[in-house]
Amino acid sequence: MYPRAFAYHRAKSYADAVSLLSQLGEEARPLAGGQSLIPLMKLRLSAPRHLVDLSFIPQTSYIHSNEALCLGAMTRHAEIATSADAARIPILRDCATGIADPQVRNMGTIGGSIAEADPTGDWAPVLLATSATVRTLGTNGERSIPIGEFIQDAYTTALQPAEVVTEIVVPQPTERSGGAYIALKRCAPVYASVSAAVQLTMDDAQICRDARIYLGVLGLTATRVNAAEDLLRGQQITAQRIAAVGEAVMDIAQPQSDMRGSAAYKRQAAGALAKQAVEAALKRARGEQAEVMHLYA
Ligand SMILES: Cc1cc2nc3c(=O)[nH]c(=O)nc-3n(C[C@H](O)[C@H](O)[C@H](O)COP(=O)(O)OP(=O)(O)OC[C@H]3O[C@@H](n4cnc5c(N)ncnc54)[C@H](O)[C@@H]3O)c2cc1C
Numbered sequence: 001m002y003p004r005a006f007a008y009h010r011a012k013s014y015a016d017a018v019s020l021l022s023q024l025g026e027e028a029r030p031l032a033g034g035q036s037l038i039p040l041m042k043l044r045l046s047a048p049r050h051l052v053d054l055s056f057i058p059q060t061s062y063i064h065s066n067e068a069l070c071l072g073a074m075t076r077h078a079e080i081a082t083s084a085d086a087a088r089i090p091i092l093r094d095c096a097t098g099i100a101d102p103q104v105r106n107m108g109t110i111g112g113s114i115a116e117a118d119p120t121g122d123w124a125p126v127l128l129a130t131s132a133t134v135r136t137l138g139t140n141g142e143r144s145i146p147i148g149e150f151i152q153d154a155y156t157t158a159l160q161p162a163e164v165v166t167e168i169v170v171p172q173p174t175e176r177s178g179g180a181y182i183a184l185k186r187c188a189p190v191y192a193s194v195s196a197a198v199q200l201t202m203d204d205a206q207i208c209r210d211a212r213i214y215l216g217v218l219g220l221t222a223t224r225v226n227a228a229e230d231l232l233r234g235q236q237i238t239a240q241r242i243a244a245v246g247e248a249v250m251d252i253a254q255p256q257s258d259m260r261g262s263a264a265y266k267r268q269a270a271g272a273l274a275k276q277a278v279e280a281a282l283k284r285a286r287g288e289q290a291e292v293m294h295l296y297a
Contacts, residue, residue: 003041009052014060014137014166017052021162022139024050030164031055032074032112035104054111054164061109068172073111073165081105089170090284090292091179091199095126098181098294101189111165114147117221118191119154125197125214125222126181132170138163154220177201178284180277183216184269184295186260192217192294193260196249196273198281200232206286208232213245213278215270218255225252228274242278246271 009024011017021028028050031037040046054060060074065085069092080086080096087093099105099122113123114134127147134150136143138160147168150158159165173179183195195216201209211232215223228248231241255266273295283290 001042001044003038004044004047004049006041006048007050009050010056011052011054013057014054014164017054017057017164018137018139018162020050020052021164024052026161028052030115032109032115033076033107035100035108036112036116036118060166065172069170071110071168071170073167074109075111076106077108077110077113078102078105080110089130089173089179090290091126091130091181091197091281092170094181094292095122095197098122098183098185100191104189110168114150114168115157115159115165117151117153117155117157119220119222120191120217122181122183122192122195122216124151125195125216126179127168127170128214128222128224129179129181129197129199129212130170130173131212132168134165135167135169136163137166142166144169151221173199174201176203176285176287178281178286178290180280180284180290180292182273182277182280182292182294184273184297187296194218194253194255194266194269194273196270196277197222198274198277200237200278200281200285202237202282202285206236208235208237213249213274215249215253215274218253218266218270223252225249225274227252232278237278237282242275245278246275249274 029048031051062072064070077099132147179199181197183192199212211229213225228245250271253270255263257263280290
């Protein structure tokens, strides 16, 4: 199907985009990689009268590694997947390499993904596990919003009208930290059926100082599994504890049966993914190599 007719505007800067969006009103939408918006427009599930294209704004696609890792909002998934700077926070690479297929990864942006706040998207659990912050520009100036406050509900964010995402800031993990993200997908070009993001911080006596565990896809927003985190904090991470994490995840997961699988199947998968993610995160926190692959079934 063809989308409804719309006017196309090319922003020269983020300030110009904010000004255009503000003038054009609620019938205007920013356009980033178009990998969510254009399919929705073709299905007429979204029918904006104006698109404000962010793609031609200079210096909006970058990965800078300083005290934090700063990702420009227009940075494509593929750029993150191949970036040496991003690879120093391996959970980011796990996520970026597994998003859909090369076409989507070459066009889709991290800023567009979080602005979309699709509950089945891959970035939210990862950015929550890493305590990322979202930087924005709107008619009232710049804001820095913790990702947990930015994503408010399915397809709902803290963005105000005419406000755009400009940057995602991921704190550099401390020494002896490691994270991992694993998603179960039916095949490459579809969204995950369930996913797990884990970020661990150990001490030099191999005691877990902090654990952040999020499940993706199973709720309207990513689900934090506090009970599983509590099993790890202050403890040595043994095989028995990892098994208990899997059980805690299965207890808390409340999936719905749908075309991606039955609720029972997804609950089992969530437990298994969480265990694998903890194992990989632990190896990485210890400075060991751990290759993470999404599972396709
Ligand atoms: C076949 C297919 C499979 C996919 N599979 C996956 C998957 O497995 N995992 C996954 O995570 N994603 C998947 N995606 C989505 C993909 O990751 C998109 O990149 C992402 O959802 C949106 O990014 P975008 O840059 O394309 O944004 P767009 O589609 O351009 O925009 C999405 C929304 O965000 C708004 N927006 C965009 N940029 C900004 C900004 N800077 N500030 C404010 N608002 C903004 C737009 O107005 C729009 O409402 C898939 C997409 C397709 C087509």
